[in-house]
Amino acid sequence: MTRSAVEIAGGVRTGKASAREAVRASLDAIAARDGELSAFTQVFADEAMQRASAIDEAVAKGEDPGPLAGVPIAVKDNICTTLGRTTCASRFLEDYRSPFDATAVERLLAAGAVIVGKTNMDEFAMGSSGEHSCFERAKNPWAPGRVTGGSSSGSAAAVAAGMVSIALGSDTGGSIRQPASHCGVVGLKPSYGAVSRWGLVAFASSLDQIGPMTRTVEDAALALSVIAGVDPRDATSSARSIDALPLQREDVVRVGVPRGLLESADERVCAAVAEAEAALRGAGVEIVDIELRHADAGVAAYYVIAPAEASSNLARFDGVRYGRRAELAPGEGLEELYVKSRTEGFGAEVRRRILLGTHVLSSGYHDAYYVTAQRVRGLIKRDYDRAFAGEVAGEDGCAAVLLPAAPGPAFVAGAKSQDPMAMYLEDAFTVGANLAGLPGITLPVRTVEDDGDTLPIGVQLIGAAFDDARLLSVAVKLETALGWGARTA
Amino acid sequence: MAEERTESRHDHGSAGALDAAGVRKLARLARLAVTDADIEPEAVRLSAVLGAMDVLREAVAREDEPEHVTPMAHAGDETNRMRADAPGEALSNETLMAMAPETLAPFVRVPKVIGEGGGA
Numbered sequence: 001m002t003r004s005a006v007e008i009a010g011g012v013r014t015g016k017a018s019a020r021e022a023v024r025a026s027l028d029a030i031a032a033r034d035g036e037l038s039a040f041t042q043v044f045a046d047e048a049m050q051r052a053s054a055i056d057e058a059v060a061k062g063e064d065p066g067p068l069a070g071v072p073i074a075v076k077d078n079i080c081t082t083l084g085r086t087t088c089a090s091r092f093l094e095d096y097r098s099p100f101d102a103t104a105v106e107r108l109l110a111a112g113a114v115i116v117g118k119t120n121m122d123e124f125a126m127g128s129s130g131e132h133s134c135f136e137r138a139k140n141p142w143a144p145g146r147v148t149g150g151s152s153s154g155s156a157a158a159v160a161a162g163m164v165s166i167a168l169g170s171d172t173g174g175s176i177r178q179p180a181s182h183c184g185v186v187g188l189k190p191s192y193g194a195v196s197r198w199g200l201v202a203f204a205s206s207l208d209q210i211g212p213m214t215r216t217v218e219d220a221a222l223a224l225s226v227i228a229g230v231d232p233r234d235a236t237s238s239a240r241s242i243d244a245l246p247l248q249r250e251d252v253v254r255v256g257v258p259r260g261l262l263e264s265a266d267e268r269v270c271a272a273v274a275e276a277e278a279a280l281r282g283a284g285v286e287i288v289d290i291e292l293r294h295a296d297a298g299v300a301a302y303y304v305i306a307p308a309e310a311s312s313n314l315a316r317f318d319g320v321r322y323g324r325r326a327e328l329a330p331g332e333g334l335e336e337l338y339v340k341s342r343t344e345g346f347g348a349e350v351r352r353r354i355l356l357g358t359h360v361l362s363s364g365y366h367d368a369y370y371v372t373a374q375r376v377r378g379l380i381k382r383d384y385d386r387a388f389a390g391e392v393a394g395e396d397g398c399a400a401v402l403l404p405a406a407p408g409p410a411f412v413a414g415a416k417s418q419d420p421m422a423m424y425l426e427d428a429f430t431v432g433a434n435l436a437g438l439p440g441i442t443l444p445v446r447t448v449e450d451d452g453d454t455l456p457i458g459v460q461l462i463g464a465a466f467d468d469a470r471l472l473s474v475a476v477k478l479e480t481a482l483g484w485g486a487r488t489a
Numbered sequence: 490m491a492e493e494r495t496e497s498r499h500d501h502g503s504a505g506a507l508d509a510a511g512v513r514k515l516a517r518l519a520r521l522a523v524t525d526a527d528i529e530p531e532a533v534r535l536s537a538v539l540g541a542m543d544v545l546r547e548a549v550a551r552e553d554e555p556e557h558v559t560p561m562a563h564a565g566d567e568t569n570r571m572r573a574d575a576p577g578e579a580l581s582n583e584t585l586m587a588m589a590p591e592t593l594a595p596f597v598r599v600p601k602v603i604g605e606g607g608g609a
Contacts, residue, residue: 099584192564206563235570236563297548300541311519318520320599325590333600338520351521355512356535358519372545374560379548381561421537437564465564 012070019052019070026072039157043117065112074167080199089133092345102199119154128426141489143453146410149179156183162488174430180442181405184456192437193238196231204309215486253399256290266408279481302431304373311357381436388464405460
C-alpha cells in the first residue's frame with residue numbers, strides 16, 4: 001500500500017484498477033506488520049473486501065463511487081463507527097459499539113472510502129506517546145523501541161508503515177501533528193469548526209478537531225475536501241468554505257519563523273527547520289522572523305483548559321448508560337457505582353487529567369487558573385493574528401508560520417512515562433494552533449541518527465483561521481522543494 | 490453538594506502545591522478513588538504540573554493593561570446557532586437500551602438511590 005489515495009481513487013474510478021486490489025494490498029500490509037506495530041485495535045478484513053467488491057461492481061455499472069473510490073482508510077478509535085467497536089483505547093469503552101457513524105466517517109463512506117480498521121491511540125486522546133493505551137502501545141515503524149508520538153499513535157504508524165494512505169486522527173493539542181513528525185508522515189489539523197466533531201468522543205470540546213494523516217499533502221487536501229463542511233449536528237461546525245482542492249501551487253507567499261521559540265528545540269529539530277527555510281527560499285518564498293510573545297505560556301494554558309473541559313466531558317462516563325459498570329458489593333449504592341466504574345475504567349493519565357481539571361475549576365481557583373489560562377489563550381491568538389495580518393511581518397503578512405512540530409525526534413518508550421510535565425512539553429509547539437483555532441500541518445523533512453536508529457523529523461506550518469487552502473498551498477510548495485517523496489518506514 | 494475547596498482559598502494556586510488531603514478531596518469531587526499508595530506520588534506529580542502554571546500570570550502581567558486582556562473561551566465563530574424546533578431522526582429506545590450495561594425493560598437499571606448506599 002504505497003500508492004497515494006489520489007492514485008488509488010483515480011485508478012478505481014476509471015476502471016484501470018480495482019478497489020479489491022487496493023483493499024487486499026492494505027490488508028496484506030496490516031497482516032505483515034501489525035503483529036509487531038499494534039497500529040490497529042480492530043481490522044475489518046471481511047467487511048472491507050465486501051465493500052470493495054460493491055465499489056468495483058458500481059464502477060462496472062458506470063457509476064462513480066466518489067473521490068475516494070476504493071481507498072482503504074483507517075479511523076482513530078475515538079471516532080464513532082457502526083462497524084466494530086469504538087473503544088477510545090480505554091477499558092471503560094472496550095466493548096462499546098456506537099449506534100451511529102461520525103459525520104466525518106459518513107462523508108468518507110459516501111465518497112467511496114473503505115474502512116479497513118480502527119487505530120490505536122492514547123486513552124481518550126490524552127497523551128503524546130501512544131503509551132497511554134489500554135492495549136499494547138503502537139510502535140514507531142521506523143524504530144519499534146521508540147514511541148510513535150500521540151495521541152493518534154496508530155493512525156501515524158499505519159500511514160508510515162504503508163498500511164493505508166489515509167488515516168483519520170484527532171488533534172486537541174497536537175495529536176495529529178506531533179506523531180506525524182515522529183513517524184515521518186503528513187498530519188493536518190484543520191481550522192477549528194472546519195470539520196464536524198459529531199461522533200468524535202469529546203475530550204476538550206473547544207480544542208478538538210478531526211483531521212487526516214497521509215503520506216502526501218495532496219492526499220491530506222483530498223481527505224479534507226471530503227470531510228470538511230458545516231453539519232447541523234455540530235453547532236460549532238462552520239459554514240465557511242475551505243476549498244482544499246485544487247491545490248494552489250503558484251501562490252507567492254511569505255512565511256514567518258518565530259526564531260525565539262527555536263531555542264527550546266533539539267538542535268536536530270532546528271536543523272530541520274533551517275532546511276525547510278532553505279527549501280522555501282529556493283522556491284521563491286520570503287522568510288521573515290516573527291515573534292510569538294506568549295507562546296512560552298501555551299503549554300500551561302493548554303494544560304489548564306484541556307483538563308478542565310475533559311473533567312466535564314468525561315463526567316458522562318458513570319457506569320449507568322453505556323460502557324463499563326463495576327460490580328458492587330452488598331450495601332453499595334449509586335455513589336459507589338460511579339466511583340468504582342470510573343476508577344476501574346479510566347487509566348492513570350486520564351484520572352490525573354480529570355483531577356487536574358477538577359482542581360482548576362474548583363471554587364477559589366477558577367479565576368487563578370482557568371480564567372487566567374483563557375486570557376493567555378486570547379493573547380496567543382492575538383500573536384498569530386498579528387503575524388497573519390502583517391503587523392509584524394510586512395504589509396501583506398505571513399501566509400503561514402513555520403516552526404517545529406515536536407521538540408525532538410521520537411524518544412525511547414518509557415523515557416517520559418513517569419514524568420507528566422516532561423510528556424506535556426512534547427506539545428510545546430503544537431498547542432498554540434488549537435488554542436487559537438488555527439489550521440496546522442506537519443510534513444517530514446529529514447532523517448537523523450539517534451542511538452543507532454534512523455528517525456524522521458518533521459516541521460509544522462500554521463495558517464490563518466479558515467485559510468486552510470493557503471496553508472496547503474505553502475505545504476505542497478515545501479513538500480515539492482524538500483523532495484521527501486511519499487516514503488514508508 | 491456543599492462547596493468544597495481543594496486547598497487554602499488564600500493561596501490562589503501560587504506555587505500550586507497540592508497535598509494528599511487536597512488530592513483526596515479532588516478525587517471525591519471527581520468521583521474517583523485514589524489508593525493510599527498512590528496518593529503521595531500523585532500529589533507530587535500534580536503539584537509539579539500546577540507549579541508550571543505560574544507562567545500564565547506572568548504572561549498576562551507582561552501586558553500594558555493586564556486587566557483588559559479578555560478571556561477567550563473558544564476559537565469558533567459560530568454564535569447562537571439555532572435550529573428549527575421540529576422533531577428529527579432519533580435513535581430508538583431499543584438501540585439506546587442495548588448500550589446500557591444493565592437494564593430492567595423499559596428502564597436502565599441502577600442501584601437503589603434512596604435509602605442505603607447514599608448516592609445522589
